[in-house]
Amino acid sequence: PHYGKITSPIQIIGEDTIRTQKNGFYEVVFGADGKPKRGKPNFDDLVKWFKKKYEFVTLEDTAATLVYEKDYWFDMPSTRIKAFAEDNFTPTPTTSMCVEFEQKLKRKNIVPRNSTVITDKLNFINGIMDIKTGKLEPHSSKYKFTYIIPHPYEPKGDCPKFKQFLLDVACGDKSLATLIAEYAGYCISGTDPSLIQKCALLYGDGSNGIVTGK
Numbered sequence: 001p002h003y004g005k006i007t008s009p010i011q012i013i014g015e016d017t018i019r020t021q022k023n024g025f026y027e028v029v030f031g032a033d034g035k036p037k038r039g040k041p042n043f044d045d046l047v048k049w050f051k052k053k054y055e056f057v058t059l060e061d062t063a064a065t066l067v068y069e070k071d072y073w074f075d076m077p078s079t080r081i082k083a084f085a086e087d088n089f090t091p092t093p094t095t096s097m098c099v100e101f102e103q104k105l106k107r108k109n110i111v112p113r114n115s116t117v118i119t120d121k122l123n124f125i126n127g128i129m130d131i132k133t134g135k136l137e138p139h140s141s142k143y144k145f146t147y148i149i150p151h152p153y154e155p156k157g158d159c160p161k162f163k164q165f166l167l168d169v170a171c172g173d174k175s176l177a178t179l180i181a182e183y184a185g186y187c188i189s190g191t192d193p194s195l196i197q198k199c200a201l202l203y204g205d206g207s208n209g210i211v212t213g214k
Contacts (some may be wrong), residue, residue, distance in 0.1 A: 016048060018045045018048050018049055018052075019042070019045060020042040020045045021045060021049060023038075024088075024089060024090030024091065025041060025042050025043075025045050025046045025049070025088060025089050025090070026038045026039060026040065026041050026042065026089070026090075027039030027040050027041075027042055041089060041093065041097055043100060043101050043104045044104075046085065046088060046089070046101055047101070047104055047105055047108060049088060050084060050105060051108075053084075054067045054068075054069075054076075055067065055068040055141055056068070056076070056105075056108075056109060057073075057109045057110070057111045057115075057144070058105075058106050058107070058108060058109055058110045058111070059110075059111065059112075059113055059116070060110045060111065060112055060113065061112075061113045062113070063106045065081060065105065065106060066116075066144070066146065068141040070148075071123070071125070071139040071145075071148055072123055072139075072145045072146065072147060072148040073116070073141075073144055073145060073146050074146065075146070078102060081101070081102045081105060082098040082099070082101070082102055084101075085097065085098040085101040085102070086098055111144070115144045116144040116145075116146050118143055118144070118145060120132060121143065122149060122153070123139070123143070123145040123147060123148050123149060124136075124148070124149045124151060124152055124153040125148060125149065125150060125151060125152055126152040126153055127139060127153065128140070128143060128145075129153045134155060136153055136155075163177075166180055166181055180200075183198075183200050
């Protein structure tokens with residue numbers, strides 16, 4: 001119904017379109033003489049560009065920016081975020097512009113701190129192991145692991161040195177060695193501490209494995 005009635009140019013763009021990227025993430029305005037010139041920086045467009053480059057979230061309690069890279073989430077330092085702004089704004093931005101970009105970025109993709117607490121899985125270099133089933137699944141950013149165990153998970157693997165160490169510090173007492181291993185497993189499992197309500201005290205005269213065990 002509006003065919004032929006609209007005389008001004010219309011540009012339809014999607015919400016993910018980065019309109020100012022070709023202009024160094026600055027707006028283009030026209031002066032009184034009709035000539036284009038550089039306008040204000042477009043922080044929203046630079047945030048969109050960051051989203052295209054990185055999968056990220058912001059922790060609501062600390063405002064830390066976690067970026068998914070190489071099978072786990074790492075805390076991207078403030079200096080790297082500001083460097084991203086400096087590398088992409090053309091001409092080079094002021095310090096206050098870099099700070100404003102970082103603050104704007106940290107108000108996006110906010111998640112609760114407990115989203116990084118995963119108690120039923122472990123993140124190995126060859127995949128994610130389900131503690132209950134022992135099965136391995138591919139790495140995925142849906143799990144907010146902030147670490148990766150630098151070893152592959154081997155279902156049939158053994159640990160003879162660790163077992164011998166437990167026997168040594170337990171003076172050959174197999175039941176005590178089993179108890180130490182069980183408690184150690186509880187400590188690294190992320191299980192709710194209220195379920196056990198126990199505290200282990202390691203004591204000795206020295207050179208008996210206490211520090212090594214810790």
